[in-house]
Amino acid sequence: MAADPVSALAESLGSEVVLERPGEATHGDYATNAALRLAGTRRKPPRELALELAAQAESLPAVERAEVAGPGFVNLFLGDAWFVDALSVMLDQGVAFGADSAAERLKIQVEMVSANPTGPLHVAHGRNGAYGDSVARLLEFAGHDVSREYYYNDSGGQMERFRASVDAVRRGEEPPEDGYRGDYIRDLAAKPGDPVPEMLHRIEETLERFRVHFDTWERQSVVERRLPELLPKLDTYEKDGALWARSSAYGDDEDRVLLRSEDRSPTYRAADVPYLVEKMDAGFGRAIYVLGADHHGTRNWYAAVARMLGYDPERIEVLLYQLVHLTKGGEQARMSRRRGDIVFLDDFLDEIGVDAGRWYLVSRGPDQTIEIDVDLAAERSQKNPVYYVQYAHARIAGILRNAEGAAGAVTLAEPLAPEERELVKRLAEFPEVVRDATERRGPQAIPAYAIRVADDFHRFYHEHRVLESEQEAFRLALCRATQSVIARSLQLVGVDAPERM
RNA sequence: GCGCCCGUAGCUCAGGGGACAGAGCGGCGGACUUCUAAUCCGCGGGUCGGAGGUUCGAAUCCUCCCGGGCGCGCCA
Missing domain, CATH: 3.30.1360.70 (Arginyl tRNA synthetase N-terminal domain)
Structure with missing residues (x-):
């Protein structure tokens, strides 16, 4: 380290x-x-x-x-000497400043979003991605080998209703009562063939735009193939014609049905078993599930499966985040694109931009319910603190553009001003802030910290001239270090660091 | 009923054992001939939901209560 x-x-x-x-x-x-x-x-x-x-x-x-x-x-x-030394150390470490804090380098999988491809992603999925991806970025920065996976259901009741809805529209009929409707169904109906791959493709485009990149995509129908060989290894029993997992004996809140009584077909929970084995077989020292609070009832299920099969439950980690509540003028917003509500992630991003969107969704702690008033979102976004931070970065870029020559030694021409000392101390906090955010899986600490850095920089900038000052050498070094820390902070939450604004 | 999460300034939220509780937005008043004013400075604003407890020290940990959100499917 x-x-x-x-x-x-x-x-x-x-x-x-x-x-x-x-x-x-x-x-x-x-x-x-x-x-x-x-x-x-x-x-x-x-x-x-x-x-x-x-x-x-x-x-x-x-x-x-x-x-x-x-x-x-x-x-x-x-004394001033410490500040000079500290700044020198930061600059020497460069992009490695604050990195590689992991005591043990692990192969980690972060599985997130995993929305079934029955429609476009909405803002809640955006929160999952913003949170999960930021945690993944922090883990990578700490030195872990991280891979991001999207898991989806490509068979089963939901998907059948989805396909039936598209087919109905193709026949010129209304989607079934329990089906899916909306403009996107019409779009999908216009193209021949199975709408699922196309829907998935659109989801991936949205995620890429949101700067969440997946390394692997896994689907339930593939995973399920190993179910028959694994069922006998589980602690199960028959009840009411169904096959149950005795998961409550392994730390789960309750037992779960694996095979339905009606036709002995596997439940979604059953597919979790081979899926978990797949993660373990792949050698992940840590398999992270990023789940919305509406799934918190299953948070103990995964580790229970691991215990049942003899895997170390420490390798399983479930991260929960609270839900996103959308309101429009104080009332619950409907998920209707037709009505012009900003609920789909793409619409949200059209409205407020990717930087403000990611920043907004990751700035709240995962335990905090996010309230978004769609009427205010666009208006508020212009006042998003992300621009305050980006502006500090762009201001520094401007100074460095005007500065001639490469970096010299960090030297002092006169005693340090309070603003200079404060800024150095702020930058020196970075490793601890990052370590803490990583260990607690709390990426919201990064935006909060970045605001403090920008704060200290803007104050310094206002009080002191950098170029052609007596203290130019030190101040240029301070600018470089500040820019580096801001850029890294933004990168850790998936926000751009612009050279100009 | 049981489980999880939340309750901090008018609003949105940081802060998760330390010294008089913070920021942004909103309100009011100031600061550009200088490397970007998307900035800076000042003013006003709080029983940290309530009550007990642990501690030298509690917004922070524990218990109970009150309010709100979400779960408790052979849906995913």
Whole structure:
């Protein structure tokens, strides 16, 4: 793992020391509560430990002074030299800054979206993609070998109704009562043959536009072929003429039907079994399922299947995200393109753009229900903070265009200004922010952080001239590092970093 | 009834044990002869749903209650 400046400073104070940025300037550049945490186990008063730690800190060249405050916080005030060093380290690491935090490099599959191809993707699928893909990007950045898969049902009741609906329109009839309707059905009916591949093709186009690229596509009918050989390996029983999996004995909330009583045909849940085996056989150290909250009832099913078959359940991970509620003027929006509601993902993207769309959908934590008022979405999107962040990136690009010559050494001509110190510290947070977002599967931390970086940069920019200033060498370096961190942050959530705006 | 998620500023939401709780939007008032004003600065705004508990310290962890969302199919 590449050592980042803050971790390095913390480690020089002891392995238990974690540094954080205090909210107030009078509390120093960094602070640690290590004395408070260790007071119990060390059987010493926190203030005493804090004094020892402060003395130790002051012996470090980077530390100008250390103060003990409150119940036992140690506040560190750093000299300019530390900021120069920190910036140099970031620039030396370049694109690797904050990367490769994984303790163990894993082969990981992220299966997401997986909407059945009975119609265009809507905004909720967009959330699945924005969330799942951002998690995948974070995992890749951490050093894992990630592959994205789309799994869909190409047989069964839903698909039959879908095909029947298209066929009906082709015959000039109305789709059946329980069928699918809408303009897209008419479009599909205009082309001969099975509408499923065409529907899937359109879905893929939407996803590519949304910058979610799938490495593999898997379908239920293929997966199901291995079901007969696997059924005997499961813990099952017969009841009411159906075959049940005794999944509740393996950590699931309930038992599940595998073969229907009516015709002994496999349920969707049954297909999960060979599908999971396929993932395990493929050697994924971690198989991630990205599911909407409406599927949370099955979150324990997958690991139960793994246990039943003797696989390590740790290899299974289910990520849940809450739903997207669409409203129009305060009322539940209908999913009708005809009415002009922005519910299909493509319409949503037409309306607000891919950058604002991805940003918006990934900015909310997965546990938060997203409320979108379709009347306000387009209007609000112009005020999306994504542009604030992109603008910082474009501003830097402008400076660097005007700067002549390659990067020199990071040198200091005069004492650092507060805005410069704040910006360096902000950039230095990046590795920890990314690590935390990755481990918690919480990509929403990245946009929140990127706003802070842009914030600090815009303030710096407003106060200080970069080119042809005494401090040009340092400030150019600061600009390069800032641009790099913003570009990486945006990339991690699938947003473009423009050179000009 | 049971399970999962949520309740933080007028609105949309960050923050998931640390020091007086943050941002954006909205409102009001300022700042461009300078590398992009899609920017910056200031003002106003909160019983962090409620009550107990754990802790030196709780918006954050635990319990209960109140409100809202979603599940509890031989649909997917």
